[in-house]
Amino acid sequence: MTKLKIPWLKGLLYLLLCFYAIITLIPFLWALSASFKSLSEIASGTINLLPHQFTLENYKQIFLEEPLFPRWLLNSLIIAVSVTILNLICNSLAGYALARLQFHGKQFWFFLVLAVLAVPAQVTLIPTFLILKSLGWLNSYQGMIVPSMVNATFIFMMRQFFVNFPLELEEAAALDGLNRLETFWHIVLPLAKPALAAQTILIFMGSWNNFLLPVVILFDPEMFTLPLGLNTFKGQYISYWNIIMAASMIFTMPVLGLYIFFNRYFIQGVTFTGGKS
């Protein structure tokens, strides 16, 4: 839209933006402040954003007296990092094949990838559970990782990216005697960095925050990821909101860090998966 020239209207817009920023931030600040408060201060029900008595006890307690918490953190990290790396490789390979390689049944596989996009997760949830059960993969890392290691949305996104990729580079690589896989690995992939960065953050976030799959296939507390662990905390520490909020803050840190680091790509990625429909 054109820039607004009326000063009072502009002031009103800034006021609106500030108001909504406050609405967005308050729950987070309130949670952050609770994580530094003592239980007695939480229980007294006073409304103060700054803790009367600033304490690190809550953080100490979850790391020192809850042996499972570091384990959950580790589980979440192992799963999210593996899922992210595997997705980056598999989605790019498939996207590249669908954009550039010639093979029998290519149209069929492309159609299948598009069709998969339309399948709601809850239809496949029960059979996936039974398949993982018969593979003996319930309650395991591979049960969490393998079903999520490719993603139709991002295969499609990578295909669109590679379709618009200049052909000359690959032709030059072929003249230099590189085979398709070498060309892909040494020439094409390094130039796909922006698309890969957007994927990295979106996939890591999706895996890190996933609740439905782990709630269905993980039942041993040792194997829980953080979202499940947090839910257990809720039952175990009823009304110990200081402890729950400290755990929530630790849970949010890695994604927040990644998001601030990749912010530019993230916005790109979101619009990549959406906007241009």
Place this chain on the structure above:
Amino acid sequence: MTRSQRYQELLRANLTGYLFMLPTILVLGTFVMLPILYAVFLSLQKVQLLGGIEYEFVGFRNFSRLWQDERVWIALKNTAEYVAIVVPAQTLLALLLATTLNAGIKGKNWWRIIYFLPTITSSAVLTLIFMWIYNTNGLLNHGLAAIGLPTYNWLGDPAVALKGIMLMNIWSTAPFFMVIYLAALQDIPQSLYEAAKIDGASQWEQFLFITLPLLKPVTFFVVAMGIIGTFQLFDQSYIFSNGSGGPNNATLTLVLLIYQYVFRDLQMGYAAAIAFVLAAIIILVTLIQQRLFTDSNNL
């Protein structure tokens, strides 16, 4: 080139193609295609999970049972109410925020970072933060009391429990769609507005007759994504109610009901039937929405 050379070339190209596609074919085959067929099979069976799995063919009995299941209707009503309120609200809020940010505001990137926080935060964390804010002696009730409004037992009162989840999800999803709107707004050519200005159109008229019509494809996308997402409400209801859908079934959604039938009652066949009905509803509503959008295009 001889015939056998050509044949070899063809073979190599196919091998390369399938090598690249192999992980995708294996994973999508095992965890999407096979499950779909398996789900069709399950929905026509009575499934017994006693050590191993036993099947008994029951035809469409799982589907006819749906009609008499009171909890299915409750879950459907809750889910429909949730979709009907959250989708329009988050779409309007997203549009409002995006147009405001696009009106020559300074520090666009910073606003965007702040607004985006709820989108990157996990549903588990958000639900816990809100449960704490919603508790009887919590921040929300203090705030409401301070400005003279009535307070509620947000977590325990069936009349407001689902409203609490709605409020939270409008708040957390709108910024995601705001970013999509914002990108689309920046793609609208400035010249259109300049031409309108010469014709004497006010800011409001420019918004109404240039911005809104040009945003239509994006609005379609945002509403469709919203419908698909809201029909699948699960995490928040599960954490809110400890998986029960309470208080008094007020937060029972269709996906939560499917979960309960699978893992509490071990009725996998029946649960698969409900899952199909949910998928059909989502597809139907999306199609109707598409029809509405294309119809008004022809006017």
